[in-house]
Amino acid sequence: MSKINGNNARLCHIVKRDHFDGYGFNLHAEKGKSGQYIGKVDKDSPAEAAGLRQGDRILEVNGVPIANKTHKQVVEAIKAEQDETKLLVIDPDDEDRPDVTKTPEKSSPKEENKKGNQEANGPLNLNMTAAELRATLASKKKFDPKKESMDFKKKFDIVQKL
Template structure:
């Protein structure tokens, strides 16, 4: 375990790439365990490039806290985002750190690290072509 500065929620902006199907991650929920989690993250995917990691707990989707939403509601929220979705994520150590201190985590906290999928080379030009 590191010092308290090492516990930082990540605000990941995941941008789909034209040559990759989807964002590149699975949503995971377990019976008896509250919350929605990131399952497998595909190698060389937009999700991986944005800093998403397997086991991360999802706190927010596009600025909305999803703590009281079920699996299908969160899936719907992510799909409704289109080609870009922003998710506030915490790994298990960061999650435990804030839970122990009874801190409600949100994307406007100063500790939040912002990460995003870089565009593929030539992506801007491809989006303009008709």
């Protein structure tokens, strides 16, 4: 572990495996906080094996600081090398943040409100693995009419209606 600005930082070298889809973690921003954070880390994933933990804040991707980068730029940096990536991260405890991996024994009013919203809006699975999330999103891809092949007569009819 190395010290960065008085904080303990870890370098996680994540290497893809043939039998595992992706690195096995989600990346997100946190409202009111700068930077990018590690969301869910899949069990038995390359990310878990490399020591990545839920709640870690990313400082560098492949040796490049990401402080002023957008979410999209950080994702692109992670994907820049095909089969591996190196993330320099800070543990949430070193940033005076609560440990997001602990499950509260008693629900807070905010969690009770979330449960109410889940019942009103249908099931919301927040415990999905990254692989399950990718599969769900892929199955819900929207129809793109621009990609539909259309014969000339049909196009002509549409233009005439305008």
